[in-house]
Amino acid sequence: MEFDLSEDQRLFGESLSGFLQDRQPLEALRRMAEPGSGFDAGLWDGLTELGLHGLLVPEQFGGAGLGVLDAAAAAEALGGTAAVVPFAASTVMATLALLRLGSPAQQAAYLPGIAAGEIRIGVGFAGRTGQTGPAEARLDGTRLSGRISGALDAGAPTHLLVCLPDGRAVLTGAAEAGVSVSSHRTIDRTRPVADLVFDGAAAEILGSSNRGPAALASVLDAGRVVLAADTVGAAQTMLDRAVAYAKERAQFGRVIGSFQGVKHACADMATMLEPCRAMVWYAAHAQDSIPAEARLWACQVKAHVGDVGREVARISTEVHGGMGFTDLLGLHYWFKRIAFNRQALGGPERCRHDAAVEQGWIVA
Amino acid sequence: MDLRLSEKHSALQADLQAFITRYAAEAPKAGGGRKRPDARTLDWQKRLVEHGYAARTVPRAYGGFGAELDVVELAVIADAFVQAGVHPGLSNQGISMLVPTLLEVGTEAQRQEWIGPTIRGDVIWCQGYSEPGAGSDLAAAQTRAELKDGHFIVNGQKIWTSSAHYADMMFLLCRTEPDRPKHQGLSYLILSMKTPGIEVRPLRTMTGRAEFNETFFTDVKVPAENIVMGRGQGWHVANITLKHERLMLGDSNRLTQRLHKLTEMLQRLEVGGEKLIAIPSLRDRLLQLQGEVFAWRAHGLRLLTDQSRGVDSGLRRLITKYGATMLCFRLSSLAVDALGTAGLPYEVESETVEGDEATTWHVDHFYDIGLIIGGGSSNIQKNIIGERGLDLPREPKMIGVAAGRN
Incomplete structure (x- = not known):
């Protein structure tokens, strides 16, 4: 062990x-x-x-x-x-x-x-993630048509992968005829989302509808775990910066970290965040080695770490006072990174819905 | 990352299965709580010690099983009893706190005399730490012990002494060196509760039960050799004991058990023909709590790995008491909310009578508040996390505030 x-x-x-x-x-x-x-x-x-x-x-x-x-x-x-x-x-x-x-x-x-770093693949979902905005795709033979919003990693893609509701996935070249990619700057300037429009684009089909659904769900699960891990990293930076700031910023003749109001805020962040790291490890390990628990943990880690991330982001910014609210410190890049991760691939509510379905508490 | 059990641990797990299958019928009811163990429980405890499922790492010379410390073994054992819902043996302040303390810093004579009867459940201990004027600021304890003719003469008052009304013995933090700075003026004594001059008054709490007591000392004579470590070492010894208490209170098994119980109840109970778990607001709260329990479970595995490597977990250990007791309260909060008005009738006759499902949840819900406060309150825990875990500076000392001998 x-x-x-x-x-x-x-x-x-x-x-x-x-x-x-x-x-x-x-x-x-x-x-x-x-x-x-x-x-x-x-x-x-x-x-x-x-x-x-x-x-x-x-x-x-x-x-x-x-x-x-x-x-x-x-x-x-x-x-x-x-x-x-x-x-x-x-x-x-x-x-x-x-x-x-x-x-x-x-x-x-x-x-x-x-x-080799020569291929970058943007990924969009037609359904499954509970995203708002258009999410429809249909295949006519090997021709893909439809409109998918909220695609990830599609700011400079060479290819696009679209996950279909029936469990198949479809791969197209990003520059193919009939493919249009509109990437949007987001609140998190470090990562965009994109609208994908397909109009009879030539596509390669991955998988079949009988084996696909479980396999495709596992791809989504892995993505959720990885976004949760990203949030743990970003939230740790926000905690570390808050603690460092609380040790150097002085008011009323004392460094502010000696005030219990600030110290306890930092303690709360640490108490929330530290178990999330172990949770991410377990959820990721389950993806690799414990199939029976993989889906439930992926849903739960995305939901819980999303909630904790938001709290840590808020408290850390508060500890920085007015400076935290400015652009000068750049703290907001991490705040927004966490906010992006929370929404992408299904927010906490959607992930908990999926967790309830996985445990048979409700019907999908 | 490897969560598989080694061959040795798998074999232990198989032994446990066989043991539980064979003997579970002899076990007392799991839970049972705050009362003197009955004959059935004592027999069960004896059997567990013989097989090494209790007092496993206590040396044979002191009546234990004498195994090398292997924290994974301890986790496998705890898990087997939890999974089977079988009584895991006694857990009380003597076993969880005093025995490890004596093993760490007691004299040979103290170990010989007290460890055996304590792990068998024959001797019950209570903890004489807090005082009306020394709660969070425990080192301000003023109960005096003066050495005269080979005895310490104890005078003063302790509070929050759980089980004092049936305990045989007490470990006591008291002031023996009144002229020294407060942390250096304390000593740690062990004494019989039958000594003349001790008066125990029950202290009724919000649960309706008297889980605690006030204990008064008037010229109580304690033999000088009953000191653990030396004079003025009491603060050091008390902290060894408290470390064991906080780990016990932060145990993630308790959270997992409670989550299972809560989930089972929401799946079983109905309102208006609808299962409670089908009600979205209740279900979503349960799912949120499940996520948090998962996080603490994984964190528990990480702590276990730290322990098995002999690594000090630092911040990871310091957050457990605060985090786990708060989460425990939120789990019982959902339970009492889900029970609604049907859960409101509440009759608690005594500590020894088991309540129905609703009463049990309400007792837990009230008692959880006690756990948030006891063993170092949540606010003290947050100071500890901030100062020892995150290296934030301490609050400057105020000048001119009466704080005993600073």
Whole structure:
């Protein structure tokens, strides 16, 4: 019995954090975030060298062949630095969709490109995530038509993956005829959402409707776990910054961290947040190794960490006082990162609904 | 990350299954609570110690099973009894707090005399810590003990002494060095509750029961050798004891058990022909609580790994008492809300009579408040988390406030 990240997982997270802190100090973050595409070519290439994009790609296709727990450890580092890089959808969900639904030929066609950083896949859902806005897609043979809002990691995609209600997924080139991608800057300038419009676009079908639904649900589950991990990283940064600020800011002749009002606020953040890290690990480990618990934990971790993240984001900003509200400190990048993660792939209410269905408490 | 049990631990799990299958019928009812163990419970405890399912790591020389400390084994054992709903053996202040303290800092004679009878349940202990003027500020304790002719003479008053009305013995924090700074003037004594000069008055609480007492000392003679560690070392010893208490109060098994009980009730009870779990507002609250319990369960696994590696968990350990007791209260809150008016009738005759389902939930709900306060209140816990866990500065000392001997 050993409940912890492995040495390799910990070191990978640390080297990722170190690289991002070095390459993306606040001024660089502002510059990279401003366009709102969630993509910076220089940062992307550096992360390719670190092996981030091929984390889940099997070794035979040039990746590291690791699991969702490794992806969660990486996501915590990305959230901690509010990294301007496509990951949850492009690197984790698209890779898993290919592995779990794709044919060997499809895997061979796309996975090496993902690991090499040449392929970036935006992901949209027609249903399943409880998203607001249009979400319809239909297949006519291999031609895809429809309109999907809220697609993730589609600020600078080479391809698009659309998850259909029947359990199949469809892959198209982003520049194909009949495909239009309108990416929007969001509250979280580090990641966009996109509207995808398809008008008879040539598409490749992954999976079949009999095996698909469970496999596709597992792809969504992994995405939820990874977004929760990102929130834990971002919230930890907000807590750390609040504590550091409380130790240096003085009022009434004392550093404010010596006032119980501030100290207890910090203690509350730590008490809420610390168990979330273990929860993310367990949920991610369940994705890799405990199928019977995987779905329930994915729903619950997304919901609970989403709630805790919002509280930590609020309290940390409050501890910073008026400065926390300004743009000067840049604290709001993490606040908004957490807010984005909360809504994407289903907010807490939707995830708890899915958890209730999973336990047979209600009918879907 | 590897949650599989090793061969050794799987074998232990199988042994436990066999043990429970064979002997469960002899076990007393699980729960049972705050009363002197009856003969059936004492027999059960004896059997558990013989098999190493209680007092597992207490050395054989002191009447224990004498196994090396392996926290995963302890978790496997606790889990087997929880899963089976079978009485896991005695858990009281003597076993959970005094025994580990004596093992850590007691004299050989003290260990020989007290550990065996305590783990068997023959000797029941109570804790003499808090005073009317020394609650959160425990080190301000003023109960005096003066050494005269080979005895400490104790005078003063303790409060919140649970089980004092049936306990045989007390571990007592008292002031033996009144001229020294407050933390250095305390000593830790052990004494018989039958000593002349001790008066125990029950203290009724909001549960309607008297779980606690006030204990008064008038010229109570305690043999000088009944001191644990030396004079002026009492604060150090008391903190060893409190560390064990807080870990006990932050145990995530309690949360998991309570979540199961609550879930089962919402699935069973109906209002207007509809199961409670079908009511969206109740169901969503249950789901929120389930998420939180999951988080603490995973956190418990992390603490277990820290312990098995001998790592000090630091902040991770410091948050457990505050976090888990608050969550416990919210679990019982949903239960009493779900029971509605049908849950309001409440008759608590005595501590020993079991109530019906609604009464039990209400007793838990009230008692949870006590747990939030006891063992270092939530506000004190938040100071500890902030100061020791996050390294935030302490509150500056006020000058001119009567605070005993600072």
